[in-house]
Amino acid sequence: MIAYDLMKRLKELGYIKEERDPYWWPKSGSFEVVVGAVLTQNTKWENVEKALENLKNELGSIEPQKIVEMDQKRLAALIKPAGFYNTKAFRIQKLVHNMLDEYGSFEAFQKRPSRSWLLAQKGIGFETADSILNYACYKDFLVVDAYTARILNFLGYELQTYQEIQEFLSDSILENLDRIYELYGQEMPLSQIYARFHGKIVEFCKEHCKGRDQAEKIKELLV
Incomplete structure (x- = not known):
């Protein structure tokens, strides 16, 4: 349930804060x-x-x-x-x-x-x-970046490659779609769930994942 738990916690913390597009990335679909x-x-x-x-x-x-x-x-x-x-x-x-x-x-x-x-x-x-x-293109691909890897590392998950992280989180999201729909109060395309999940991670890390020795601080905020 790591992806659902992380998504839920980030939403509780107010992310996404910059509601610029339903898919988070400005001018999505263009x-x-x-x-x-x-x-x-x-x-x-x-x-x-x-x-x-x-x-x-x-x-x-x-x-x-x-x-x-x-x-x-x-x-x-x-x-x-x-x-x-x-x-x-x-x-x-x-x-x-x-x-x-x-x-x-x-x-x-x-x-x-x-x-x-x-x-x-x-x-x-x-x-x-x-x-x-x-x-x-609004296709079902979860974007993974350095922020994603950093958060998982802070939370104690040792995943080495892009594909490992992507599959780990994607599988967790797919296993908890009903919970995610309930979290958002509506059914959403999987591509949009992936997009907004990535957006939450990016916005959170821009605020909190600066400098060294951030692991304990991140754990306190997310766990």
Whole structure:
């Protein structure tokens, strides 16, 4: 029951605090999430928002064809706030070019996305792929990040790999769906449960998982 207990406790503590989207990630279900998922690698979300705002100011709207047709140096300059801007500009354009070549449009990709296809793209790892699948495509993939691993470690669970953590928490959620529906007062798509669970963890850790020797503090808050 670890996932349910953790979800319940985080909800009691007031998370999610930033109700910006039913799926937590801003503009969920849109192509913008694809770009944001790459931009958020190794940086803070606040920096991603600045980069996305630059793109919107330049392009009017963030659309696949506009991204592909941009000069790569100009794209890099616009996303500079997100860091590693030359690498990310290359990865974003390559991903979007391949998406259009393989699927024809983001909407077509969204209807039948492939995790294996995403993972085969340059610079796309598990976390980025699952962020795109969950937040852009509303598919049943739980995003795991460093915050997730840290919380589980603080709570005494020694899970080593992304897949181990994902399966451990996903199985726990699936086993307790009725309890989760009761917690929220309604039935919800599994993809949305995964999305909001991840959002709770991220928001909690941004506030409380700073610095070293946080284990006892986290235990007191969550147990």
